[in-house]
Amino acid sequence: MNDRVDESPLTDNSHDFSAAASELRMATFRLARRLRAQRAVDSMSDGQFAVLAALTVHGAHTLGQLAERERVTAPSMNRTVTLLEDAGYLTRIPDAADRRRVTIDLTAHGRTIVDETVRRRDAFVEEALAELTPDERDTLARAALIMRKVADR
Structure with a gap:
């Protein structure tokens, strides 16, 4: 899979959004899977x-x-x-x-597990953001707003 943003089907100006939808779905699922792996209790589903x-x-x-x-x-x-x-x-x-x-x-123990899992997931994203350029971080900040809009529809 090509990781270059400038060659992504998401930036294609055609009206066929199937490739863009597939690319966005795969990237979203992969990130979600990585985030779910960051948990305070490994045995918890x-x-x-x-x-x-x-x-x-x-x-x-x-x-x-x-x-x-x-x-x-x-x-x-x-x-x-x-x-x-x-x-x-x-x-x-x-x-x-x-x-x-x-x-x-x-x-109280349940709340601690939630708090620790959230802390680990946030730390994972913070570490990833630290490795990106300022332009990439800005793009992701804008994308987060758009993804929330899509999710809320």
Whole structure:
């Protein structure tokens, strides 16, 4: 694969975007895979970390809310939550008004795992940025805004 930016299909002015889409998809997946490898607990799956991250960003959830957020079935989420609970990363809090309902929240240990994983991932990107030219860093800063726009559509 050619790494030269000036020969990228992303800069081609033709109206056929298939090559550009493929190039962007492959580069995005490769970077995402490298970032996912930067984690505080090597044995934790991406799905398990996603649950911890969701609780960090969005606060406590019911099992159903977590399953919906992560787009998995409730039984699948229950297995994930049980594994994370057994590892001490989260806790189930019974609802005082409805004893059948529980809220799932992070423990201090779970929050530490999320914080350390985020720190490692940020450090990976910071090291990569330090190796780039100022123009390349500027291009990536602009690309990040555009990628967020694409992701939010």
